[in-house]
Amino acid sequence: MVGFAILIFLFLGSVEGFSTSSQPCTFDQTKMCKPALATALFSTVSFLLGGITSVVSGFLGMKIATYANARTTLEARKGVGKAFITAFRSGAVMGFLLAANGLLVLFITINLFKLYYGDDWGGLFEAITGYGLGGSSMALFGRVGGGIYTKAADVGADLVGKVERNIPEDDPRNPAVIADNVGDNVGDIAGMGSDLFGSYAESSCAALVVASISSFGINHEMTPMLYPLIVSSVGILVCLITTLFATDFFEIKAVKEIEPALKKQLIISTVLMTLGIAIVSWIALPSSFTIFNFGTQKVVKNW
Template sequence: GLFEAIAGYGLGGSSIALFGRVGGGIYTKAADVGADLVGKVEKDIPEDDPRNPATIADNVGDNVGDIAGMGADLFGSFAESTCAALVIASLSSIGEQHMWAAMMFPLCVTAVGILVSFVTTLVATDIKPASQISEIESSLKLQLVLSTVLMTPCVYFLANSLLPAEFTGLFTDDPAKVTKNYYVFYCVISGLWAGLLIGLVTEYYTSNRYQPVKDVADSCKTGAATNVIFGLALGYKSTIIPIFAIAISIYVSHTLAAMYGVACAALGMLGVLSTCLAIDAYGPISDNAGGIAEMAYMGDDIRERTDALDAAGNTTAAIGKGFAIGSAALVSLALFGAYVQRANVLDKDASILTPRVFCGMLVGAMLPYWFSAMTMKSVGKAALAMVEEVREQFRTIPGLMEGTGTPDYKRCVEISTKASLAEMVPPGVLVMGSPIVCGVLFGTQTLAGMLVGSLVSSVQLAISMSNTGGAWDNAKKYIEAGASDHAASLGPKGSEAHKAAVTGDTVGDPLKDTSGPALNIVMKLMAVESLVFAPFFYAHTRDGLLFRLLGV
């Protein structure tokens, strides 16, 4: 009963994360797209210029979507990975023999992660702070690497101290199979180091210090179309190494400790959660600082520094999203394992050669695309209303373009707020309704297939969307900064290459800040909801009401 309550806790955490991610994403991107299209492209005024009516809504949205949304997302991952580990452990000899210290192992991993993050923060702020613009990204990356290195021996100590030398009951096909405590250590560090690898690969594909983003910037010379083509290709290619990292982590952890190992791998990836959240929040804070500098008409040197911080922040935000996506994949698989156990779906019942399971997989793989279509269209509709409002204000408010009139910022904030509240309902109904409808009408087998299909499809789509959007954003900033000969050759702000980069950035905004990150919650929420309702499905609709009605 206690661990069923924990599953409900995970469901609550993921539900609020969905609304935070989707609602926050629609809010921030409606304002961002509206501000960019009219301000930069049509009126040729700088980003965050106080003459632009959508500027305040844009800056508020950074906090709503990128800080509150990411916080809720990672909290949901943490709650659900802990929930999956505790539920699976309670069904093993650890739970049967009431080994309380061993049961607390997942929570202790996270607690140690917080202490490790304190130490790494001190390194970045007091021991080795960044003193030059070129050191910003390196300093943030050092925190991530250092926290991963320090976490490794701490996890070994916890596994030896809290877990029994040997325990059983983790493998459903062979309950007597023995799992040793150091197996669990390997599971945790497989997730921990896979997370670091995903972070570093994400940095490579989204930082303007590396060739991929420079290639995207270079493609802007021939217009927006080639920029979009190069950006999409970059996003698709960026899935390769993260997927291998996640796959290896899953294989190692499942081989050593079944689904409990996968849940521990997810906890390992989230072990440096505090550091991840800090470097992710760095991005929107830097962006807002730049906005304030622009609105206050501070000197060009101030704006140059805030732009450098913002560009680094863009990369750290992409790294944070990479961690969130990787951990969501592991969490979803662990929750799927818990669901299969709770719903008594046997291995032979979950075979993809079974028509019900395969059909469920196909539908599950389609759901992330349907969800993304909904969220993208929601941003488009809200952005359209924002663009019309901004244009109307430039037309009707005397002296606005000259800087003598005052824009109606409040009206733009209202448009974003109303759009985000109204437009997040249909995607929410799709994600939360699908497992219930599938479980009741088509049974536990089909639902198992749907969960797997959704997981496999969501993780690829989320990585490519997030990295494509991040690359387009930093390609634009690379051209604007003009810090190298190559960047300067692409032209100053207002050049044709810059306008093409702005178009790419505008297309990428809803990809990297709305649809992509929200897919993390799609795979987690469907899995945890299925786990919560698994006993009901097993007791009442195991074979599916529709199949029962048709007599098949």
């Protein structure tokens, strides 16, 4: 991760020859923006923060999954409903933790960087884009590394168990089965968690960059600028409410009731999120604003 951070710093800094003097802004030539060296430095810092947050999300996901597997097995003795609630809540905890960590670190990073950039929103969010890149970079290693590990363990377990010892697949007498399960945990839990975090961070950073070149970015309006983060916050609240429908308001008593319960989750969350986005958009965004595209203005309205 440190090696990638050094490369990012060298590439971004070399764009303007590691200049320490202010440059005309890309979307407004009448204003002066921060030097390229500062953008390279802050982009590197945000890259490291994104990578660290991604690793932490993957690690916490593995810890949650490890405890959840054992507890779900024990609850399954009491019935499918208890097992479903335990498994569902465990997955929800990982999802909330991932989204909350990403949102919290991103919000803190923006406020810290703002102490230096001030009203230079374009430079600020250009530096913030390294956050999403860091998350995706760590997700790559989690996915690929976990996939290679679990496939090697899977093939080894099959060769030894089925071919040489003639025992069934996933038999506890085969030690390689444990390694296969560990690989599944790394690739499917840690890798997936880091991957989801990377996608979440990248989409948020991309939306922030678009906001930075809009008219409310030029006018220094903070609330519309952070509209993508507000939408993410509403999503966390909506998912929290939706989770209660599956675990508290309705009880699962048979296996055939699991799929309808998950469909209800999808429908309820879609309806609530649609209403939430509409309300937030009406409150946070102005009635009309302008997106700047290298001198060409594109007027956008909220209807």
